[in-house]
Amino acid sequence: MTGGFPRPAWRLPIHPLYRICSLHSLRLLLAVAALLTLAALSGCSSLLWGTQQAPIVDATVMPVEPASAPVAASAPEPVESAANEEPGQPKKPRKPIVRPHKVEPPPPVAAPAPPPPPPPPLIVLRTIERSEARTLLDSEVQKPDGKVVGRAVDMTTDAAGKPREMVVNLQGFLGVGDRKVNFPWSAFHFTPSAKTAPITLNAAAVPATTGKSDAVQLPLIDATVERANGAKVGRVIDVLIDGNAQPQAVVLDVSGMVSPDRRTIAANWSALHFVTRDKELHPLIDLSDAQINAAPPYASDKPIRAVSPAPPAAPAVSAAPAASAPPAAAAAPAAASKAVAVSNAQAVR
Structure with a gap:
């Protein structure tokens, strides 16, 4: 021993864990002391300077946009719960969500107009066999x-x-x-x-008297056939006579009417009518240029197809009078329409 307190000859051994705990305690005490010091300083500052107020700033008026119409909340999309999925199973693909669209009604469709009636026939044809008539x-x-x-x-x-x-x-x-x-x-x-x-x-027949007859007569061969307005239709070049000595048709030369070529047609005898003008008979027939053009040509080696002007179309008859008409009266228009239909078929052929 040199001086001061005497040192013991042995020292109690200090465990390393004890040293670590002491060091941690010292650090904890220093931290607590620092916190107390800061608290004391903050209290002193408030006592010295008082409570600090926030600075006053002038308010700025900002324009406010008008509130828009509330947007309707869309329906929540269905979400498949994960709890429904079994572990270890692959995830099922989600079905596409189809939102319903507003379907507008289709525009009204106008009823189709009824087809126009077929045009009336121009002519009516009648076939005369060569064995039934002779020129x-x-x-x-x-x-x-x-x-x-x-x-x-x-x-x-x-x-x-x-x-x-x-x-x-x-x-x-x-x-x-x-x-x-x-x-x-x-x-x-x-x-x-x-x-x-x-x-x-007839052997006993005698010639007709050459004196003037009371009835006006018309020599038919080479006679000019006209329309009612005086327009020329054609020239008579022959007459067809049947076994009962009745004329059935006349053969007309209509050259120059619809074409410059020579052309002949046969016209029904019933389509001719005669008028007296200047004390002479004149044969008339109402055949227009279109009807003459539609008439088949006359040929000596082919069947005779005599033409007549088509009759005018009958006026439409309302359904009510037809329903109240007696059966005999209702049958007459039907027969007339049937005859016209046959004539139309012959005209087409």
Whole structure:
């Protein structure tokens, strides 16, 4: 021992854990002391300077936008719960969410207009077989014994369209002494299918008187057929006669009417009508240029197709009077429409 307190000859050994705990305690005490010091200083500051107020700032007026219409909250989308999914299973793909769209009603569809009625036919055709009618011009005329005495060259008709006389060119010897003689129409017999002379003259028939007849007559061959307005339709070049000695049709030369080429057509005898003008008969037929153009041509080696103007369309009949009409009256329009339909079919052919 050198001086001071004597040191013991041995020291109690200090465990390292004790040293660590002492160091931590010292640090804790220093931290507590620092906190107390700060608290004391902050209290002194408030006592010295008092409570500090926030600075006053002038308020600025900001424009406020008008509130918009509230937006409707959309329905929450369904979310599949994770609890429904089994562990270890692959996740199922979510189905696409289809939001309903507002479907506008389709615009009103106008009812389709009814189809227009078919145009009325221009002409009506009637087929005449060659075995049922024979041409008059240049047909041989024979006596009952079969001897040919001449040829028919013309016929006359009255205002009602009834044949009155036939003009026969009686032949002489080698063309010498030929003369034209008018015989009453009733003196002849017609056989259209005959291979020889189709016209037979009654042996007892006498020529017609050459004196002027009370009835006005019209020589038909080479007569000009007109429309009611005076326009020319064509020239008569022949007449078709049936086995009952009744005219069935006339052959008209309509060259220059619809084309410059020579063209002939057959017109129904019933389509002709006769008027008296300047004390003479004039044959009329109401065939327009379009109807003449639609008529089939006449040919001596083909069936005869006689044309007539189509009748005017019948006015529409309301349903109420038709329902109250008696059966006989209702059947008449039906029969008329059937006849027109047949005529239309023939015109198309």
